[in-house]
Amino acid sequence: SFKEDSRLDMRMDLTQKFNADILINSYSEKDLAEIFEKYGEERFSKRIARLIVTERKKKAITTTKQLADLIIKTLPRTKKRHTWRIHPATRVFQAIRIEVNQELKALEKGLNQAIRVLENKGRICVISYHSLEDRIVKNIFKEVEREGKEQKNYGLKIITKKPIRPSSEEVRDNPKARSAKLRVAEKIMFTTI
Structure with a gap:
């Protein structure tokens, strides 16, 4: 600090x-x-x-x-x-x-690993605190969603098309939440692995 x-x-x-x-x-x-x-x-x-x-x-x-x-x-x-x-x-x-x-590489690696081990219909929820993190989360969700349709193995259904932002009340009570963005996706299995 x-x-x-x-x-x-x-x-x-x-x-x-x-x-x-x-x-x-x-x-x-x-x-x-x-x-x-x-x-x-x-x-x-x-x-x-x-x-x-x-x-x-x-x-x-x-x-x-x-x-x-x-x-x-x-x-x-x-x-x-x-x-x-x-x-x-x-x-x-x-x-x-x-x-x-190397936080952004760690985020990419962790997200991909989490999605891979997620059960069918399991949901992954990610809170990011700045635009670089949010962009990675959004792009990985979209990439896995697209790859799932092409490869017919597993994919993601994106639950939050736009990120969920904190309410003004939440920001007032917790100022550190002001930049938070929540994205949610659900794993969809097309075949058993």
Whole structure:
């Protein structure tokens, strides 16, 4: 978290050697910008990457506060006011976390495994919290639905054509739910495996 000054790590698996510190202090400016844009949908990705590379030549970036402060420095003057709805570092931290943990690949793998072991008429419910995750869930559901029709083995019937979003009451009671999207699909067996 960038709200406290802690070590730049972001690993889910602490036995893994690769962490956020290594990423920030070794990736090229181009690679950093791509990660921030692709996984964080960050508008100022190139500007942020440029400043990170410049600053790490002077001193390694090893804490969350150091990185968050650098990100704030890259903001246009009009955006530097502390009236943000979400902290300016949120998207960059999300992007770093996704890259360090290979979260999107893990989501794809986990979804495909879950669908494979699901019983006939079993339902899979997935809550995603940002558009990258939601896109993966939606695409895998559609792909398995289409493949099932073509291969006549098993497929999915998509129950929620559009994702279910939290009500305004739910968001008021649980602000972290504001970006949640729920998608549901049911497995349909065409033959026994």
